Amino acid sequence: MLSIDQKFDKLKHTLISLKSVLVAYSGGVDSTFLLKAAKEVLGDSILAVTAVSSLYPAHEIGQAVNLASSLQVKHLTIQNNALSNNEFTKNSSDRCYVCKKNLFLQFKSFADEQNCEVVVDGTNADDVGTYRPGMQALKELEIISPLLISGLKKDEIRQLSKRFGLLTWDRPSNACLASRFPYGVKLNETDLIKVEKAEACLRNINDVQLRVRHYGDTARIEVLPQDLKFYLEDKIKSEIITTFKNIGYTYITFDLEGFRSGSMDEIL
Secondary structure (H helix, E strand, O other): OOOHHHHHHHHHHHHHOOOOEEEEOOOOHHHHHHHHHHHHHHOOOEEEEEEEOOOOOHHHHHHHHHHHHHOOOOEEEEEOOHHHOHHHHOOOOOHHHHHHHHHHHHHHHHHHHOOOOEEEOOOOHHHHHOOOOHHHHHHHOOOEOHHHHHOOOHHHHHHHHHHOOOHHHHOOOOOOHHHHOOOOOOOOHHHHHHHHHHHHHHHHHOOOOEEEEEEOOEEEEEEOHHHHHHHOOHHHHHHHHHHHHHHOOOEEEEOOOOOOOOHHHHHO
């Protein structure tokens, strides 16, 4: 079993061997740490690229721009219109595969234009044991996942991020907004915006780990069990109800099991 420092050394050796890379950069915990490590090892031979889409909340794009700037890394954005793909919007259980294949084909094409030899992403060692059909797309496209290769897990990435002073070290995990919808429910921009606004309301009250799952006129809110009592205080609860109804939800519920990453996959 490798120590966290040995895994970090393995990460650096992996990055050195790649020479020049395009980092698929979301601004989250994993991709920010990967970008920091790549900058340390490869200097200016890296390019961070963030996809802009209705699948990703605007505040996350803004965070990515600011973080890349603070790391003094060249950073560009590209438009990705996933909603133009009918295979994606029908929202079957392989939705993530379709999305990743489309997105990383775009990243690879852009990497060629920018003379980057490879595309890397922030998949980590904890992602292997979960339902992630998108990983098959990454494999098919020969996308390299240095954090996975080095064996770094999420908690270890947070520890190293804190060590290096990255603001993302304790940032809640994020995922694209499509993950808020039950499989089989057709995805559209109007509903994605509703979810984004609902989650923004909750974050403005208390920026912790959370999700709003969308079921037509019903919103199912997931927060960590220790945060549930806070959200059920009368004043907070009243603010949530008012805002969510203004957004367009008729019924607002809290999931008593609390936040679970990938809870929409449980039916599978």
